[in-house]
Amino acid sequence: MLQSSDRLLGVQAADEIRHRIQQEHSAKEFYAVPKTSINNTLEASGYKADSALNASDLMELAKQVHADYVLEGKVAKNGPGLQVDARILSRTGQQTLSQPLPSLTGKDAGDVAKLVEREITSALKGMPAYKLCTNDLRAAKWDQAVKDAQAGLAAYPNSTLNRLCILSAYNQLKSPPDSIIAMSEAILAKDPTSIIALNSAAEAYTAKGDKDKAIEYNLRIWRADPSNTTIATSIVNILATSGSPDKAIPIIDTLLAQNPGDPTMLDTKWKLLLSAKRWKDAIAAGEDVIKADTSKATLDFFSRQIGAAQSDSNAAKVQELASRASQKFPKDMSLQLLLAQSYRKSGQAQQSLASARKALEIDPKSTNAVLFTMYAYNDMKQPDSAAAVAKRAIAAGASKDTIAQVLLANAAPAIQKAQASKARADWEAALAASQAVDDIAPSPQSKFYIGVSAFSIAIDALQNVQKLSKGSKAEKAQACGEVKVVEDNFAIAQVAMPAGGKVDPPTAAQILQGITQYAEYIPQFKKALACK
Numbered sequence: 001m002l003q004s005s006d007r008l009l010g011v012q013a014a015d016e017i018r019h020r021i022q023q024e025h026s027a028k029e030f031y032a033v034p035k036t037s038i039n040n041t042l043e044a045s046g047y048k049a050d051s052a053l054n055a056s057d058l059m060e061l062a063k064q065v066h067a068d069y070v071l072e073g074k075v076a077k078n079g080p081g082l083q084v085d086a087r088i089l090s091r092t093g094q095q096t097l098s099q100p101l102p103s104l105t106g107k108d109a110g111d112v113a114k115l116v117e118r119e120i121t122s123a124l125k126g127m128p129a130y131k132l133c134t135n136d137l138r139a140a141k142w143d144q145a146v147k148d149a150q151a152g153l154a155a156y157p158n159s160t161l162n163r164l165c166i167l168s169a170y171n172q173l174k175s176p177p178d179s180i181i182a183m184s185e186a187i188l189a190k191d192p193t194s195i196i197a198l199n200s201a202a203e204a205y206t207a208k209g210d211k212d213k214a215i216e217y218n219l220r221i222w223r224a225d226p227s228n229t230t231i232a233t234s235i236v237n238i239l240a241t242s243g244s245p246d247k248a249i250p251i252i253d254t255l256l257a258q259n260p261g262d263p264t265m266l267d268t269k270w271k272l273l274l275s276a277k278r279w280k281d282a283i284a285a286g287e288d289v290i291k292a293d294t295s296k297a298t299l300d301f302f303s304r305q306i307g308a309a310q311s312d313s314n315a316a317k318v319q320e321l322a323s324r325a326s327q328k329f330p331k332d333m334s335l336q337l338l339l340a341q342s343y344r345k346s347g348q349a350q351q352s353l354a355s356a357r358k359a360l361e362i363d364p365k366s367t368n369a370v371l372f373t374m375y376a377y378n379d380m381k382q383p384d385s386a387a388a389v390a391k392r393a394i395a396a397g398a399s400k401d402t403i404a405q406v407l408l409a410n411a412a413p414a415i416q417k418a419q420a421s422k423a424r425a426d427w428e429a430a431l432a433a434s435q436a437v438d439d440i441a442p443s444p445q446s447k448f449y450i451g452v453s454a455f456s457i458a459i460d461a462l463q464n465v466q467k468l469s470k471g472s473k474a475e476k477a478q479a480c481g482e483v484k485v486v487e488d489n490f491a492i493a494q495v496a497m498p499a500g501g502k503v504d505p506p507t508a509a510q511i512l513q514g515i516t517q518y519a520e521y522i523p524q525f526k527k528a529l530a531c532k
Helices: 007-024 035-044 055-064 109-124 127-138 142-155 160-173 177-190 195-208 211-224 229-241 245-258 263-275 279-292 299-311 315-328 333-345 349-362 367-379 383-396 400-421 424-440 444-468 473-503 505-519 522-529
Strands: 069-078 081-092 095-100 104-106
Touching (some): 035 055, 055 069, 069 109, 104 109, 211 229, 245 263, 263 279, 299 315, 367 383, 367 400, 400 424, 400 444, 424 444, 444 473, 473 505, 473 522
Antiparallel strands (some): 081 104
16 A cells, blocks of 8 residues: 555555566466455455555554555655555564565656566565564574574565564563664665664663663654654653653654643653753643642642742742642741741741741740741840740750841840940940840850940940049049949859850950959949949
């Protein structure tokens, strides 16, 4: 059966080839099924007599008319003459195998029919050996199969069928990959779309560890038969696991074009896009997945979608996905924390606080939930609320050391302000802030802040004592109050600084030395000022 853009030409060329075979061969030697038998069978099956059938349907037709071989191909006008590209199809078990014939040109249908008949006759010389080889394969006689097929190649050197039989034997014998590749290439040189040869070559290259070549041949398998869903799906899986998801995506797109909205294929495409790091496309594909199958909207699904949005630096999409996920999974703390973080980055402190508090409700001991809640309060200029949260969290068992660092973030600005201004009021504010932190989560840093603040207050008061002691009676009375300030703050610094000294040993040493030095003058001031 020959296909042609000119249907009449296809029928005419096929008739001429059939007639030529009948002329050159006896029915016993080579029987060509009559045209009437073929037409009657086609019409009985619901086809027109001049229908162009695919290979699968042709082999079914051959089975009904008891034909061993089918001639299938194309005929076209080529300048003043005709060109025929044909192949012999034969079924072995469940497989339809192909024996391509050389491309032939002639001046007319009768001329090309003569050439085709000669090539068919030559090709059939290798068939007896091929049949022996296939029988050997069924009997697991692998070495004998190779010998019989080699005899077939001697009879017809262009035989792809005998080479396919040798290839099957090589695969069963676990022959070296290079031998399998060489035989596969010999077949592909004559039949570039041979699925058996392509698959054997791909597996051999995989066995050799040549990933790039294995991928190349798997792609050739798909291109040879893109409509075969089973083959395409298998190749997609191979490419995905071999680290080449980008090469599998066009295949899955083809499958989806043939099966629009298929949930499994949509899911596969989504995962391939994720593996290929095509973040925007992956996010869009993910939405298609849950539209096709709402049960796919799992926590893992949202986590992977959020991860894609993060990798794409799409903060708005991260926030949107996390918000949708948190509504579906309200008890998942990680989503609430992600929202708290996302809202904070976008300057939405109130929303950040709401999400952080939800996370804290889920797990009151979660240090991260505590931290984000404190961050939100700090961003809203509510340090007292942040401190209250810290106190409750530590009581519930949250990490004191980690929380202390956030609390210290409130004290540090006060210290910096006092260091810049040198004003006593600022040092008093710094001391109060540091003591508030220390009451909740004491640390070397909080102790150091307390020591520096208290010492600075004491030095300021000591300077005032020196000035006031030379003044009026009222000023001297005021000086006594300053002496008390010096005493109290030296005591605070002396207690705090040993624990905070490791933060800045030189400064701690200077402060403790200064306290020792200046403390000697306090009794003298008290006596001179007659302080009670």
